[in-house]
Amino acid sequence: MPEVAQEVIAGGLLDPLVGIELAFTRSNLIDEIKKDAFTRSTPLxxxxxxxxxxxxxxxxxxPELGSRRARPHRVVEIIALDHQHTNVSPYNKVFDWRIISYDTHSDNKYQKTTESTNNLREVVWSVETSLQDLNDDTLVQGHYAGRIRIVYKSDDTKLPAWHWDITLDHGCFEIQTCPTLISHYNAFAFDIIEKHIMKCAQKIGLDDDSGMGGTQINVDFATGLGGDYLMILRAIAGTERSRAAFRKRKRNDGRRTLALTDGTAFNAAYITEESRPAELAQQLGALMCSFTRGPKYYNAPWAHQSWINEFFATYRFLMRKYPTDEHLAQFAGRKARRRDIVEQVTPQDTDDAPYNEEIERxxxxNITNIQNTTAALRRVEFRDFYAIYDIDDLVTAMSYVYGILVEAHRRNLGRLEEDLGT
Known part of the structure; x- marks a missing residue:
């Protein structure tokens, strides 16, 4: 099993919590999944x-999972949950239906609550509009399910329980892993991802290679970037610096690149996209350098609000003022003229902009989740990945992200303007 090679930074192993989003679909299901994911009244x-x-x-x-580095993880539960189900969600456990549960305490023989394939199908079909990935709190309160969670445990007490979720997104099944240390991906999670997520998806025909949904890699702010707001700037610069080399990286099958942005700059736009004016990189570089020079109290209670007020508000304004051509066409209409749109965007009324569709995301x-009021949910999201179906490609993508994190910890901020081409 391939692994992400880890490095020691400042005397300790850099071992961030990382969550992965994968996407699987089939051409004849794309329209059905779109309807199911975003229609309020119809069941799946x-x-x-x-x-x-x-x-x-x-x-x-x-068969039983396992690797040379860890005792096997076994499925212990399959649960239907509300669509916003997280440890800190205000709707935590509003909807919690165990489809299958195993008793692991009787001679290690699992006893499942549903005894046959037919029962499994009946249970899944009876879950109210299950897997509707809706952003409507009233539906959560009305006990609509939004995800199916597969939970694992190992006999090795040193290893944590683990889970991944099946949800719906535009035209695809979106898979979300729980935040996991890189060392635990290496120890056991890559094995589960390959055998239970990737290979089982292919086995049932979810093998469409249109790239629908893409792949995103989310890195925890505290464990990945040390909770240091300056480190976010280093990550932005490192992502821009790595762009050219990464876009040449081929997938394992050799058919295309791992990068998403070969011909499109919508889902994962770079600051230095050709359709963006040079003013964006220049103004963002100046903003970054200005933020680094001022007195910042990064361990103080007001550090988070300082980041929002002094950096992120202007960052969001710049992203919306200088959209890519693809952003402009999608959010403002293909007939809109760039000059007519961007002249209406000001720092004071960004929320009322003519195409207020979270272009900055x-x-x-994507650094928008750093502004989350709940510290445990602050993260950065690397988005420039085609939909990944091969474990070697996934490890390559995660190694690429890990390399940017390592460099962010080691690099001097003095080169920010150079990295942005200003």
């Missing part, structure tokens, strides 16, 4: 829910 079509059932059946038929490095 049988074609979509059947695919979920087939995935779960494939998982349960896989659709960047190669």
């Amino acid at each position: 079509t049988r074609d979509v829910s059947l695919r979920v059932v087939q995935w779960l059946e494939a998982i349960l038929s896989v 659709f960047q190669a490095l």
Whole structure:
């Protein structure tokens, strides 16, 4: 099993918490999944829910997992949860339906609550509009399910329980892993991802290679960037600096690159995109350098608010003032003239901009989640990845992200303007 090679930084192993989002689909399901993911009143079509059932059946038929570095992790529960289910969600456990649960205390023989394949299908189909990935709190309160969670445990007490979720996004099944240390990906999680997520998805025909959904890699702010707001600037610069080399990196099958942005600058735009004026890089470089020079109290209670007021507010304004051509066409209409749109964007009324669609989120490095009021949810998201279906490609992508983190810890900020081409 391939691994991410880890490095020691300042006397300790850099071992950040990382969450992965993968996407799987099939051409004849894309329209059905779009309808199911964003229609409030209709339950899942049988074609979509059947695919979920087939995935779960494939998982349960896989022989015991394990690697040379760890004792096997076993499936212990499959649960239907509300769509916003997180440890800190105000709706935590509003909806919590165990589809399958195993008793691991009787001679290590699992006893599942559903005794046959037919029962498994009946249970999944009976979950109210399950897997609807809706951003509507009333639906959560009305006990709509939004995800299926597969939970694992190991006999090795030193290793944590682990889980991944099946949800829906535009035209695809979106897979979300729980935040996991890189060392634990190496020890056991890559094995689960390859055998239960990737291979089982392919086994049931979720093998469309259109790139629908892409892949995103989320890095925890505290463990990945040391909770240091200056480190975010280093990560932005490092992402821009690595752009050219990464976009040449081929997938394992050699058919295309790992990067998402070969011909599009919508989902993962770079600051230095050709359709963006040079003023963006110049003004952002000046903003970054200005932020680094001022007195910052990074360990003080007001550090987070200082970041929002002194950097992020202006960053968001610049992203919206200088969109890519793809952003402009998508959010403002293809007939809109750039000059007419951007002249209406000011720092004072950014929320009322004519195309207020969170353009700042659709960047190669999305930093919008740093502003989260809950510290545990602050993270950066690397977005420039084509949909990944191969474990070697996933390890390559994660190694690329890890390299940017390592460099962010080691590099001097004095080169920010150079990295942005200013």
